[in-house]
Amino acid sequence: MKLNALSERWDAEVYIKCEQFQPIGAFKIRGASNFALQLPEGSKALVTHSSGNHAQAVAYMGQRLGIPAHVVMPSNSNKKKIQNAKKWGATVHLCEPTFESRVSAAAALAEEFNAVIIPPFDHEWIVEGQATCAMEILYDLPEVDIIAAPLGGGGLLAGTTLAAHHFSSKAKVIGAEPANAADGYEGLEKGERITSFTPNTVADGLRTTVGEVPFEVLKDHEVEVLLAEEEDILPWMKLIWDYSKTLIEPSCAVPFAAMDRHKERWKGKQIAIIVTGGNVDIDQLF
């Protein structure tokens, strides 16, 4: 979808890729479906842990494939995302909101059902699935100059990087992180992945460190990461609501907020920005 108002503001041709219109309201279905479809026949369960959209993606795939889905979610997850995972028929196991308790709860379920855990981002099947998003952008806009996406765990940004590398001779990929969750930016600066940090951002989908598999892709391809100031994120979310008349999550506002601080760089370019999802809990947000 072309955004005329943003195109004027940046003197560029700016499009969004609307992943909020996916059946689960987010891009995560791409990686989760690719992973689930590689599982051996006769798998007894789909198991994962996630604070949000990945849980919904696995729940949805469980329903589509007729395999029971078990998702571990931290008890402080967005209520809408918990409801939705249940709507798609998953059994939701709430746990303490720490990474350790998520991992151990999922491991116990995986053992119980003799299942593998479907990781949210740190696996090549996930990266491959997420790559289909930029592949589709390049079908529609073969001359696109820039493809931008948020950077959380890195599955989407790594997939975007690989798709741009394979299907375009010129598309440059740009990642965007909240300045208050800049582990990817700092890790890429140092050339070494940061594995522990304390994110403090409203962009709930990006409160995670970049995974090993994605990090290597981003490092190899020297992907540039721009930072969004925390105070710009919600105003940009509302601005994109207005510009696009679509709902986007706070995390999706991060590329817009980050890129707007460098708008002189986008002049005359054709730009596609991946809007990763629209699962907003309106009542909680306001």
Next chain:
Amino acid sequence: MKLNALSERWDAEVYIKCEQFQPIGAFKIRGASNFALQLPEGSKALVTHSSGNHAQAVAYMGQRLGIPAHVVMPSNSNKKKIQNAKKWGATVHLCEPTFESRVSAAAALAEEFNAVIIPPFDHEWIVEGQATCAMEILYDLPEVDIIAAPLGGGGLLAGTTLAAHHFSSKAKVIGAEPANAADGYEGLEKGERITSFTPNTVADGLRTTVGEVPFEVLKDHEVEVLLAEEEDILPWMKLIWDYSKTLIEPSCAVPFAAMDRHKERWKGKQIAIIVTGGNVDIDQLF
């Protein structure tokens, strides 16, 4: 756009027609452009009065046609709509929030510029323009059983009625009004247009009486009008935000809220509901 969640809820096939994606964020551009294009060559100004989307439509057409637009808006109009009219290059004349002061201010401008006032709904050119919306629905869904739209001034609902009559052998048209602004419903019951009432509804686009031209069309075609309870309107707005991941105005929620109270009637039907606009002032609403 098909709404899967609503289709399940009503056991029907429910689509929305997304007028929030029009350049001015609302369907009003259809009637305003049809009217403006009928004006004699050499017209010096486009003049109108409107509390909202029609003002933006006239402003936009002024910019497109290179004719100065003058729009009278009540001082209590939605701020976003005032801003947008200015953005499209119109001169905005704020007036007291009464119908009389709108009319007299617009009449003075029309005299000053020797222009006709472009009415928001009560004119056959406006009705014809709005009719293109249902015509497009019938291109996409030739077998549609029901086309529903909100009823405010009646331009859209009358146009929808004429399009369904001419381009479909079976589509039934349903209008929806807030129970707190039910002049159309009551007028059609009595067979006589109601010209004075005090609306008290959050659906700001529907706080107006049905015009003469639209009323005759609705009466002749025996259009059914359903009522939405006031307390259902904002919850349904948020529900449709969630179901569709698009922004809709409070007025657009009225058909959903009204129809949900009769959901047994929609079972097995193919239904298209016109979402009239998405110009929501987020900060004002919450």
